[in-house]
Amino acid sequence: MADQAFTVTEDDVRAMLLAADSIAGQAGRNMLAKVLKGSRDKKLLALGLDNSPAYGYFRMLTLDQITERVDWMILNDFLAIDRNRDMPLLVFTDRGWDIHIENMSELLLKQWETWDKTVPTDMTYLKDRNRSMILLFLEKVAHTGDARYIPLLQQWAPLDYRKVREAIGKVIDHLEKGHSEPLMLEGAHRSFYCTPGEPIIEPRGSERLKCWECGKRFEWTVEEQDKFRMRGWNPPKRCESCREQRQKQREAWLWE
Structure with a gap:
């Protein structure tokens, strides 16, 4: 590449x-x-x-x-x-999922921004979506502080499952009372691999991994990463020296 x-x-x-x-x-x-x-x-x-x-x-x-x-x-x-x-x-991957969840919640919010909040809307498209993403989206709605979203939330609530209905109720209450502090919903997606607003494409380089066998750190080169990822393999658990030793042991067992 x-x-x-x-x-x-x-x-x-x-x-x-x-x-x-x-x-x-x-x-x-x-x-x-x-x-x-x-x-x-x-x-x-x-x-x-x-x-x-x-x-x-x-x-x-x-x-x-x-x-x-x-x-x-x-x-x-x-x-x-x-x-x-x-x-x-x-x-x-975990990293790709983090970015995708954040992207989906932002796309839903942008869609709502363009709608006339007073016009009845079919909200069934939100049912059976990934729940952690839906809860993150609801947090973003709450963070806008815009009470004009309440009619959309009220249309949505009766159509969804109990936990989502409860979360929608909290968002409605948050918007009605004009709370300034962020609303945190239990179960909303929390990103560990990317930060919203930060670049998502980074220069590639060697990674430092820890050998499960001897405990030493070793370099996982870009060339090795390419080989492993295109073959669907997990990152190596052992350094090259321990891998060679393990291979010798296997060969010895075959000759016993």
């Missing part, structure tokens, strides 16, 4: 994570590339993947060019390959 002839922007990263939301754990790299291409593939259409907000985001690129960008997402630890099933499937 050192010779890549393309640039990936933060908007590209968010769009690819958005597209991955509809296939994570169910399909692989090729299907994600097709969603981003805006393909009319029969399987894609049958699964309703053309309804993804990121469908056709890379419409002007070839599938090979899009796949290169999907692979970049894997190498840069936004997505991962899960090979523990019959076929390799794409999944979110």
Whole structure:
């Protein structure tokens, strides 16, 4: 990837994570590339993947060019390959999930900002969403301090599950009373791998890992990271010396 002839922007990263939301754990790299291409593939259409907000985001690129960008997402630890099933499937990394959850909650808030709060709206689209994301979204609504959101919240509350209804009630109370302090909802997503507003694309370099065998620190080079991530392997648990020793032990057992 050192010779890549393309640039990936933060908007590209968010769009690819958005597209991955509809296939994570169910399909692989090729299907994600097709969603981003805006393909009319029969399987894609049958699964309703053309309804993804990121469908056709890379419409002007070839599938090979899009796949290169999907692979970049894997190498840069936004997505991962899960090979523990019959076929390799794409999944979110912890870092990618953090960014995606934050992005989704912001998109929902921006959508609400454009709506006429007095017009009845079908709020069923919010039911059965990831709960930690929905609670984070509700926190963001509360943090606006804008009581004009109350009618939307009142329309939503009767349609959702008890815990979400209770959280909506707290947000309504927060907005009605004009509280200035932030509202923290139990179960709302808390990011550990990214900070909202901070750059999400960082220069890659070697990582320092601790060997589970001898306890020493060792370098996990970018080249090794590429190899491990594209094969769906977890980071190495042992340093090179301990790995070699372990391999010798295995070979010895085979000859016993």
